[in-house]
Amino acid sequence: xxxxxxxxxxxxAEYADRLLEIGRQIExxxxxxxxxxxxxxxxxxxxxxxxxxxxxxxxxxxxxQNKFVNLHTKAGEKExxxxxxxxxxxxxxxxxxxxPMDILRAMxxxxxxxxxGVEVLFSDYIKGIAKTVPDHxxxxxxxxxxxxxxxxxNDEIGMPTAIKEVVNALAELRQSTPETIxxxxxxxxxxxxxxxxxxxxxxxxxxxSN
Numbered sequence: 001x002x003x004x005x006x007x008x009x010x011x012x013a014e015y016a017d018r019l020l021e022i023g024r025q026i027e028x029x030x031x032x033x034x035x036x037x038x039x040x041x042x043x044x045x046x047x048x049x050x051x052x053x054x055x056x057x058x059x060x061x062x063x064x065q066n067k068f069v070n071l072h073t074k075a076g077e078k079e080x081x082x083x084x085x086x087x088x089x090x091x092x093x094x095x096x097x098x099x100p101m102d103i104l105r106a107m108x109x110x111x112x113x114x115x116x117g118v119e120v121l122f123s124d125y126i127k128g129i130a131k132t133v134p135d136h137x138x139x140x141x142x143x144x145x146x147x148x149x150x151x152x153x154n155d156e157i158g159m160p161t162a163i164k165e166v167v168n169a170l171a172e173l174r175q176s177t178p179e180t181i182x183x184x185x186x187x188x189x190x191x192x193x194x195x196x197x198x199x200x201x202x203x204x205x206x207x208x209s210n
Contacts, residue, residue, distance in 0.1 A: 002199075005029035006058065009038040009051045009072060016050035019057050026061045030198040033070025034095060035059075040074035051076075056083060063087040067198060070095055077103040084110060091192060096143060097129055104132060113192060115141040118162055120169045122151055131173050139192075140166050140185050 005025045007015050015022055026032060035058045037051050062069045068091035073080050077099035084092055093113045097104060107114075114133045117140070119126045142148075144158025164178075167185075171178045193199045 002031060003029070004031040004033050004070065006033040006035040006070065007054050008034055009036050009055070009074075009076075010042055012054040013044075013047040013050040016053050019054075022054070022057065023061065026058065026067075027065070030067070030196075031070070032058055032062050032067050033093070034072050035069060036072030036074075036095075037076025037080055038072060038074040039076050052079070055080070059083050059087050059089055062089050065198075066196070067091075068093065068192060068196070073097060073099060075099070077107070081107055081110065081112075084112070093139060093192075095141065098123075098126060101128075101132070104129060108132075108134060108137060111137070113137045113139050113188065115139045116166060116170060117141045117143050118147050118158065118166060119151060120173070121165055127169075127173055130170060135184055136188060136191075138170070138181075138184060139188055140170070140181075142166065 005028070007022065035055055037048075037055060039048060042048075042051075059069065061067070069089060070093045071080055072095055077097075081103060084090075090111055092111075093115060094107060095115050096117050096119065097107075097114050098119070104114075114129070114137055116126070116130045116133070116138065120130050140163055142158055142160060142162045144160065144162055146158065148156050148158035148162060167178045167181050170176070171181045174181070
């Protein structure tokens with residue numbers, strides 16, 4: 001388990017004037033996230049400037065402290081890519097990407113990693129994204145316990161075991177096997193955290209010894 005610290009864009013307006021307090025929390029966290037922009041589900045446009053302010057503070061800290069970031073990108077995909085390029089933050093995970101395909105390809109060219117989650121079980125668009133992400137940038141997630149409840153519109157509580165369904169779906173979409181997908185995801189995450197000074201203990205558990 002890797003605890004991380006971030007401010008979700010839904011809550012950014014509450015923290016836009018508390019950046020020094022946020023800074024202390026960032027310094028004590030080995031990685032940063034979930035952070036980002038949400039111009040899709042957050043309808044209050046008056047919060048958008050605060051979202052940008054808080055996100056840029058986190059991205060700048062990631063650059064300064066050499067930490068990887070986990071990003072929420074709903075309808076803010078292009079702005080987030082621009083910010084990653086501005087600060088040259090290369091170790092970025094894009095969480096549950098569902099945006100335009102042209103920005104997806106631009107993020108791939110930049111080297112972003114992408115998590116594929118339980119929506120791949122329901123959405124043809126997400127299946128298309130899952131097939132587009134190249135092998136070396138592919139990761140998985142569940143976003144549970146709430147993701148399945150939201151997708152199915154019922155009271156189901158998503159469990160960690162749902163990751164098996166995600167892996168199986170990816171194997172089918174990519175004409176592979178679950179075992180191959182699992183090894184690929186492990187290798188990608190190992191590469192993401194390789195030589196990370198903040199993750200010495202985690203890296204020793206994940207990376208094979210010589």
